[in-house]
Amino acid sequence: MRRLLKIAGFIFTLILIGFVIRIVYLQEKTDKIEIIFTNDIHGHIFSELEDTGKSRGGFPALSTFLKKVKNPYILLDAGDIFQGTPEGNFSKGKVVIDAMNYLGYDACTMGNHEIDFGMDVFKKLVERSRFPFLCANFIEEKTGSVPDFLKPYVILKVGKYKIGVIGIITSLLPEIVIKENIKGYTVIDEIEVLKKYINELKDEVDILIILSHVGISRDKKYLDDVEIAKNVKGIDFIIGGHTHQFLEFPLKVNDTYIFQAGCFLKSVGRIVLRIHKEKKKIIDLKYKLIPLYLDYFPEDKNLFDLLKSSLGDIYTGFNVKIGESKRWLYRFLRGKQKKNGELPLGNLITDVMRKYAKTDFAFQNIGGIRADLPKGDIKLRHIYMLHPFGNTIYTMKLTGKKVRKLLEQSVSGKFGILQVSGLKLIWDSYLPEGRRVLNVIVNGKEIEEDKEYTVATNSFLAQGGDGFTVFLEGKDVKDTGVLLRDVMIEYIKDNSSIDAKVEGRIVNVSIE
Numbered sequence: 235m236r237r238l239l240k241i242a243g244f245i246f247t248l249i250l251i252g253f254v255i256r257i258v259y260l261q262e263k264t265d266k267i268e269i270i271f272t273n274d275i276h277g278h279i280f281s282e283l284e285d286t287g288k289s290r291g292g293f294p295a296l297s298t299f300l301k302k303v304k305n306p307y308i309l310l311d312a313g314d315i316f317q318g319t320p321e322g323n324f325s326k327g328k329v330v331i332d333a334m335n336y337l338g339y340d341a342c343t344m345g346n347h348e349i350d351f352g353m354d355v356f357k358k359l360v361e362r363s364r365f366p367f368l369c370a371n372f373i374e375e376k377t378g379s380v381p382d383f384l385k386p387y388v389i390l391k392v393g394k395y396k397i398g399v400i401g402i403i404t405s406l407l408p409e410i411v412i413k414e415n416i417k418g419y420t421v422i423d424e425i426e427v428l429k430k431y432i433n434e435l436k437d438e439v440d441i442l443i444i445l446s447h448v449g450i451s452r453d454k455k456y457l458d459d460v461e462i463a464k465n466v467k468g469i470d471f472i473i474g475g476h477t478h479q480f481l482e483f484p485l486k487v488n489d490t491y492i493f494q495a496g497c498f499l500k501s502v503g504r505i506v507l508r509i510h511k512e513k514k515k516i517i518d519l520k521y522k523l524i525p526l527y528l529d530y531f532p533e534d535k536n537l538f539d540l541l542k543s544s545l546g547d548i549y550t551g552f553n554v555k556i557g558e559s560k561r562w563l564y565r566f567l568r569g570k571q572k573k574n575g576e577l578p579l580g581n582l583i584t585d586v587m588r589k590y591a592k593t594d595f596a597f598q599n600i601g602g603i604r605a606d607l608p609k610g611d612i613k614l615r616h617i618y619m620l621h622p623f624g625n626t627i628y629t630m631k632l633t634g635k636k637v638r639k640l641l642e643q644s645v646s647g648k649f650g651i652l653q654v655s656g657l658k659l660i661w662d663s664y665l666p667e668g669r670r671v672l673n674v675i676v677n678g679k680e681i682e683e684d685k686e687y688t689v690a691t692n693s694f695l696a697q698g699g700d701g702f703t704v705f706l707e708g709k710d711v712k713d714t715g716v717l718l719r720d721v722m723i724e725y726i727k728d729n730s731s732i733d734a735k736v737e738g739r740i741v742n743v744s745i746e
Contacts, residue, residue, distance in 0.1 A: 272310075273312035314345030317347035329545060332362075333541060341401070349411060370431055384401075387435065460485065467488075469490045500525060506519070567600075580653025584598050599695055625694050629714065639704050641671050643704060645663070647667075655739075
């Protein structure tokens, strides 16, 4: 027994010596640096209450987190910084830029919502920022080059290490923005432009990052960050945005790691790298997606007061109660809802729209539902965050045949399924695209293909947004000029207490 104990002690001593040697080696031969990132902030500058009862997110909480970081770091954002809240919209992004300046952001890529108020507003935000906005594939048509107010890439220094950061945006941009806002500009293929700039940078930098507002496609309907990683060599990291995914672990594609930190500044991504001092090569990577709960990261009072003061009446005026909700109404499909595609909040919005417009049907794009409605008190700001885009209600006439065609576009899966009122959609996701709609039921009967039906929708869809081109075929198209969010506000005020649930309006009969 004593001999066994001696052997065990000897082995333990060897392990301990090896551990100490490794620590000394790492301290002498390597450096630690960090890459910290956010994406799709959408104007959520302050913390918000979640359905768990805890408050989470916001720049003041992020500030507290950053103060705890001891290693040298760079701070990046992957776009869509301001559109989506009263604070972001009414300041036209200025308050978001001021917060990012305060925190010392090093670079931000251009998101599609940066141009929601037009190119001139975006240019002013770029001028206000103390960091560059990047986008290598957004091109000015008259020059054939990246416009002067953007940079295709930036080289950042962290200690003695050079990090190249190239910005890109989805080539689907023309389909998802108001066309007038990008007049005179075009978007070129992400893969080709990345190959060009990676070739320029590869010998100048130690680490190469793509700051991407392309996203990760859930159903592979468009070129995404995964496809980019498959087809472009030389990328160390893709730090992404646009699709609002909370990646607890990075995706690894070939030699490239893909990251994304969700949305609304609820979490921050933290990449910790250990780099060999002489070889300047990454020898270790650790990553964590950190939720910014105020329990762990109390708000930086100085930043909170600064932002609140700069907002003035915007901060107080939107916190007025207008009604109550009987349950938490989520903006995302959850559980079994994912298969069918019916969202209780979508039912509420389309019902309100149809009631106001007095039409047969109403349609709402799920991507245009931008926030949850919480259980309990509903405040003005909740409706503004739900509908931040300033969309008005449109009416038109569509034949039953065209409605069926519209619903085929809806279940194709490219931009998310349309929410509906006034009909029942029965479909099969297992069938080929273009043949998935099995039946459309109106008042208990199959829709009549030759009959004209009155339709209500929002102004974005009415103009063919998200690829729903059938709306462009409508007759007697009218813009009511009334904001969808104003109609929602009046409905909630009139009804005092609201509720919504799954009713079987959209049924996927697939057995897959």
